[in-house]
Amino acid sequence: MLKILVFLVVAVAADRPDRRQYDPGQQLSYYKNFTKCPIGTLTTTFGAPIEYVDATVTLNRPLIRNPYIMDELPHLVRERIPERVVHAKGAGGFGYFEVTNDITHICDAKLFSAVGKKTPIAIRFSLVTLEKAVQDTTRDIRGFAVKFYTEEGNLDLVALNIEAFVFRDPVMFAGFVRSLKRNPATNLRDFNMFWDFVTLRPETVLGIITLFSDLGIPASYRNMPGFPIHTYEVINKSNQKRFVRFHFTPDAGIKNLFTEQARNIAGQDPDYHSRDLYRAIGNGECPSWTLSVQVLTPEDVKNAGFDVFDVTRFLPHDKYPLIPVGKLVLNKNPINFFAEIEQLALCPSNLVPKILGGVDKMFESRIFSYRDAQFYRLGVNFNKISVNTPFQTEVFTYTRDGRAPVKDNGRDAPVYYPNSFNGPVPYRAKKRQEITQIYEGPSNNFDQVREVFDNQMSEEERTRLIENIVGTLRLVLRVLQERAVKMFKSIHSELGERIELALFGNRTTTCKN
Structure with missing residues (x-):
């Protein structure tokens, strides 16, 4: 009964005969037309x-x-519950994932077991570093998080809209996030903090270049790609190890906003992306993405010539082409945003058999930090909140009590393991696969930045990149401007020189130390 009720919470939005979500601004009118009289x-x-x-x-x-x-x-x-420290403002919906290509020779997880197989999903899109009140079209990294409700439990793929992350050592995480928040004295955003951090840790530069490029502001969530950034270790049907990077590519095409367009939209509709997604799903347009993987064998890993597990690098597509897996489709809006989207809790530690996760230190830290964040925001029983319940499988644990919801709290079953009284028992794997242990050396991202600047950007795109970078660098101390110019020159001489000219060509516009 519980599984049926939880599924109805996810699915009921699609069953409204009047398609009440045509226009988010008219939701209350649609509700009145549907209900006809007071509900009780x-x-x-x-x-x-x-x-x-x-x-x-x-x-x-x-x-x-x-x-x-x-x-x-x-x-x-x-x-009010605590706001997410990162990914605070977001939107989302529900739908399904359908397998379109057989990849059991790559990964034999049950959700990929047969072409045509469908798995219910929830997706939450978000801005990463800013508060819930921020405008949707602010330049920021975006989150793209998918929960697959599989028969083997929930699988969470927590992605970003940039293909390479900004650092690989988790010791930097707290400092980086705080550098993007508000100055504790003024309570204002302070780009001195941001550029101080970036220029002290130049391995962030590939992610920062992407952020300030034309890719930095999506035209809509429907046009935004997602990259889980880690190289995941998976097991195929022959019980062999493979390594994959997942990609979510919008079927409507990747489209973005220029800075001036984004500013104009922000002045008219600060919730532009959220409204667009809700309207599209309500109109039956069903936004969709193609899930693909880049694949490496253990031999490929050894012969790559660089660290394929480095989250601050992307895997070259010409060397490791995308292999299609299936389609993600959103066809249901949330009935209640707080219950189903604000309480949607995603954790990279939510894995299923045959998907072992990332082998890098960043993934290890996220296994802890995401779960800890959900404990803080939603309580120790956050997986018993309906939208987080793995409703396609039965759950048997020895966890009890704590802050609601506790559901049936394990009823009258034994409360400890091991026991002699028929409590749940763990399964025995035929052949247990341990996660691969790796050595992570120093980062080197400059070669990929040069590749992007030289060969993947048009002259117009380079110009807009420099304008966007200079737009924030103009606001910081001279010492940080000079340090940034030096960093960019060491990466690419033309990039650094053009930023220097834009900053210091008119000396009256620069800040004094």
């Missing part, structure tokens, strides 16, 4: 009916004996 008698949270006077007026009446206001006011001041 107003009650307290305990289920007792509320009398008209109690819900209408409190003047000259005892407040403490009014069950309506005693429900409403205490709840109001407790309605």
Whole structure:
């Protein structure tokens, strides 16, 4: 029964006969047309009916004996949960993943087991570094997180819209995030902090170049790609190891906004991307993405000539071509945003048999940090919240109690392992595959930045990249400007010289130390 109820929460939006999501601005009108009359008698949270006077007026009446206001006011001041430190503002929807190509020779996880097989999914798109109140079209890295509700449990692929991450050592994570937040004294965004961090850790430069390029502001979430950034270790049907990088490519094409376009949209609609996604799904346009993989054998890893597990590098597509796997389709809007999107909890540690995860240190740190973040925001039972429940499989654990929801709390089954009383037991793998251990040396991203600048950008794209970089560098101290110019010159002489000319060609526009 539980599995049926949870599935209905995910699927019910598609069953509305009036297609109530045509226009997000008219959602309430659609709801009224669908329901025709009040849906029921107003009650307290305990289920007792509320009398008209109690819900209408409190003047000259005892407040403490009014069950309506005693429900409403205490709840109001407790309605907010902690905002995500990263990925705070987002939008999402529900749909399915369908296998279109047989890849069991690459990965034999059950969700890939047969062409035509469908798996329910949830996707959350987000801005990464800024607060929930920010405009959707702000220049920022974006998140692209997919939860697959498989028969073997939930698989979460947590991706970004840039193909290479900004650093590979997790010790840098807290500092990088804080450099993009608000100055603790002024409570304002301070690009001195950002450029100070970037120029002190130049391995960030490939991700930063992507951010300031034309790829930095998607035209819509429907036109945004996703890259889980890690090289995942997987097992094929012959029990052999393979290594893959996943790619989500929008079927509507990758499209982006220029800086001025984004500014104009932000002034008119700060929730532009969220509104566009909701409207598209509600209109039945069903945004879709092709899931593909780049594949390496253990021999390929040894002979690559560079560290294929380095998350600050992309794998060259000419050497490791994309192999199609299937389609992700969104066809259902959330019925309630807070319940289904704000509480959607994604963790890279959510893996399934035959997908072992990334072998790098960043992935290891994310196994801890994402789960810890969900414990803090949603409580230790966050996987019992309906949208996070792995409803295609039965869950048997020894975890009990804690903050709600606890559902049936394991009923009357034994509460410890091992036991002699028929509690759940672990399965025995026929041949256990351990995660590959690797050595991670120093980063070297400059060669890929040069490749991107020289061979993947047109002259117009180079010009816009420099304008976008200079737009923020103009706001920082002279010492940081000079350090940035030096860094960019060491990466690519033309890039550094053009930034230097744009910054210092008119000395009156530069900041003084």
